[in-house]
Amino acid sequence: MSGLKVLRYVAWAAVAVLLGAIGFVTAQHYLGPKDGGLLSPVASIGGPFTMVDAAAGRTVTEADFKGKPTAYFFGFTFCPDVCPTTLAETQMWIEKLGPDADKVNFAFVSVDPERDTPEVMRDYVAAFDDRIRPLTGSPEQVEAMLKAYRVYARRVPLDDGDYTMDHSAAVFLMDSDNRFVGTIAYEEAPENAMAKLRRLIDNAG
Incomplete structure (x- = not known):
């Protein structure tokens, strides 16, 4: 050669x-790390937003979530599998955390504001756990939050004229100052997910 x-x-x-x-x-x-660890805060993910808390019936901003760490999941109510699975897992995390669950904000954020009205979001999330805050808003408000959190979401037409949404499937973990510190992957091992949530709580203390 x-x-x-x-x-x-x-x-x-x-x-x-x-x-x-x-x-x-x-x-x-x-x-994010798979062993329960968290990253140093990443400033490029997260930021200001204005949405509607469908359960409370009022407008909220990122300021309403400061002071406690937050787990945000982005999805939609017509989702056939990923969203109900993740919400069921979130319900399980809340139950396993016990009283410590009150030290974390949990939120389900719509990527489909056309169909996910406040009423639809409220009733859908209530079927899992009322401590999960259902967030939706106008198309402009939703798009602004997705952009701030670097969330992928795309409308996909179906053959019958309807549509579905392709979107990021991870749960975004933010510290008490609303700074990104990691994710919980879709269907991540329960022990890893719980370790990350407990670390999130411990770091906030």
Whole structure:
């Protein structure tokens, strides 16, 4: 093999290692540790928002969630699987936390404001646990919050003329100052999820 080819292979190997390292760091920031740990606060995820708390029947902002850590899940009420599964898991986390559940804000945020009116959101979330706050709003308000939290959501047309929503499936964990510190992945092992929530509570204390 010529010296030029050797140098070329070495260069490509170096690029591959660099891209792998970048991918790993990015994944750590967006997915969070899998062992119950949390990240240092990440300022680029989260920020101001104005939404409607459907259960309380009033407008809320990020200021209403400060002072306690928050677990935000973004989804929609017509979701066939991911959303009801995650809400059921959230209900289980709340039950396992016991009295400590009151030290965390839990919120289900709609990515489908066209169908998720306050009444629909209120009734849907009430079937799981009334400590999960159902948040919705105008299309503009929802879009602004999705953008601030770097949440992926896309309307997908169906063959029958209806539509569904493709969206991020992780639960976003914010500290008591509403700064992003990690996620709970969809169907993450229960012991990992509980460890992250307990660490979130301990760090807030």
